[in-house]
Amino acid sequence: MTTPTDEERVAMVMADMLSAGAARPPSVTPADLRSRAQGKTLQRVDTKVLVALVAVAAVIVTLIVVGPLRSTNPPVHPPVATQPSTTTTTTTTTVLGEETRQITYEPFTAAGAIQPSLRVSATFSAQTCVASGVAGNSSYRCFAGNDIYDPCFARPGATSGPLLCPSDPAGDTVVELTTSDLPAPLQGAPDTRPWAVQLADGQVCVLVNAAWGGLGPLGCGSTTPGPVADCHIPVTGSPFWTAACQDQTTDASPFTTNRVDTVWF
Amino acid sequence: MRDPGAEQAYDAFFQSAWPRLQGQAYVLTGSREQAADLTQEALLRAWTHWDRISRYENSEAWTRRVLQNLCIQSWRKSQVRRRADPDRTATSADVPDDHVLLAEAMRRLPGDQARALLLHDGLGFTVAETARELGVPDGTVKSWLSRSRKIVADNLNRSIRTAPGGGEA
Numbered sequence: 529m530t531t532p533t534d535e536e537r538v539a540m541v542m543a544d545m546l547s548a549g550a551a552r553p554p555s556v557t558p559a560d561l562r563s564r565a566q567g568k569t570l571q572r573v574d575t576k577v578l579v580a581l582v583a584v585a586a587v588i589v590t591l592i593v594v595g596p597l598r599s600t601n602p603p604v605h606p607p608v609a610t611q612p613s614t615t616t617t618t619t620t621t622t623v624l625g626e627e628t629r630q631i632t633y634e635p636f637t638a639a640g641a642i643q644p645s646l647r648v649s650a651t652f653s654a655q656t657c658v659a660s661g662v663a664g665n666s667s668y669r670c671f672a673g674n675d676i677y678d679p680c681f682a683r684p685g686a687t688s689g690p691l692l693c694p695s696d697p698a699g700d701t702v703v704e705l706t707t708s709d710l711p712a713p714l715q716g717a718p719d720t721r722p723w724a725v726q727l728a729d730g731q732v733c734v735l736v737n738a739a740w741g742g743l744g745p746l747g748c749g750s751t752t753p754g755p756v757a758d759c760h761i762p763v764t765g766s767p768f769w770t771a772a773c774q775d776q777t778t779d780a781s782p783f784t785t786n787r788v789d790t791v792w793f
Numbered sequence: 794m795r796d797p798g799a800e801q802a803y804d805a806f807f808q809s810a811w812p813r814l815q816g817q818a819y820v821l822t823g824s825r826e827q828a829a830d831l832t833q834e835a836l837l838r839a840w841t842h843w844d845r846i847s848r849y850e851n852s853e854a855w856t857r858r859v860l861q862n863l864c865i866q867s868w869r870k871s872q873v874r875r876r877a878d879p880d881r882t883a884t885s886a887d888v889p890d891d892h893v894l895l896a897e898a899m900r901r902l903p904g905d906q907a908r909a910l911l912l913h914d915g916l917g918f919t920v921a922e923t924a925r926e927l928g929v930p931d932g933t934v935k936s937w938l939s940r941s942r943k944i945v946a947d948n949l950n951r952s953i954r955t956a957p958g959g960g961e962a
Contacts, residue, residue: 538895550812550813
């Protein structure tokens with residue numbers, strides 16, 4: 529008796545699951561779905577009217593309180609402005625509010641210590657880490673218990689942990705993961721890529737390592753509340769980068785252009 | 794209001810595609826209930842765009858892509874929920890262990906790699922067909938398959954460490 533190869537084993541279980549999933553009869557009829565689609569269309573029209581009214585009201589309030597054109601007020605969510613510069617290495621020396629800040633997220637000091645401004649909120653043992661993190665080939669995607677941590681950063685050139693995983697680069701907390709086996713960085717991937725942005729209203733959006741069809745890949749709102757659900761990769765611009773964002777992660781939700789105050793690489 | 798011919802064509806598409814789509818959703822989620830919900834949502838969107846996608850050579854490919862994206866989106870949502878409530882578990886009692894392990898491993902993969910593995914190892918697509926569907930070179934698919942298959946196989950080969958009763962599975 530031969531042991532199945534990895535490919536055979538995966539294919540066998542997958543075939544079993546495809547079959548088991550397919551065996552369950554549909555829980556709705558096509559007519560049900562057509563009816564629901566019609567209801568959604570009507571609801572969407574109502575929502576559009578509501579959104580338009582809210583937008584008009586917001587513009588009026590902004591003009592009254594702040595004045596026209598670009599606001600000189602600080603962002604609603606200020607950690608970027610107050611975050612100690614030792615947490616990260618900035619590649620620009622711009623003043624907040626004048627143009628988009630570009631920051632290279634570096635949770636370790638050059639000597640390999642955790643940046644003193646960061647606080648470790650929890651420490652776990654990682655089961656696996658793969659070298660395909662959202663922040664380029666120097667970052668990792670790690671699994672600890674039922675949780676996925678991505679991105680996680682190791683010390684430069686490290687072959688083992690600890691790794692530091694921020695959920696919000698504008699914040700000062702990270703989760704620390706220990707691991708004795710760190711794979712080599714992924715070859716061929718870009719060294720760095722924008723993996724998080726902070727929009728003008730303070731909302732932070734983080735790249736989700738997943739496939740999206742016309743949506744994302746930056747997911748918003750899991751760390752800082754705000755009106756935006758997801759954004760496309762930001763587009764460079766001067767003085768400000770911009771990102772096309774949606775209020776809802778559905779195909780029907782229109783994209784609007786948002787000013788980006790900070791980009792993390 | 795669409796014409797009756799469009800409704801008939803959609804009904805036939807629905808009946809034909811539902812089992813295959815629900816099977817794929819089950820592979821990606823490991824939950825029969827969630828698979829049914831997401832299949833419904835994908836087919837609802839198919840009807841919403843039926844004027845356009847009914848003209849495609851392969852309407853199911855469009856719906857499959859929507860479904861896979863919905864499944865992967867559901868990972869992100871469950872990830873956020875787990876962070877909010879780390880004690881929460883999502884294992885269904887009626888799901889066999891190896892199904893749980895496979896779905897769990899799929900969630901660990903980056904979305905495109907999970908899709909590649911499902912298309913190639915699950916649905917029997919060739920490397921070239923998988924590459925075309927995902928819009929990447931053949932070599933990338935081969936690399937993804939090799940890496941992701943190892944992660945999934947490793948997860949399948951390990952036993953469930955703690956059975957619901959506390960013993961070894």
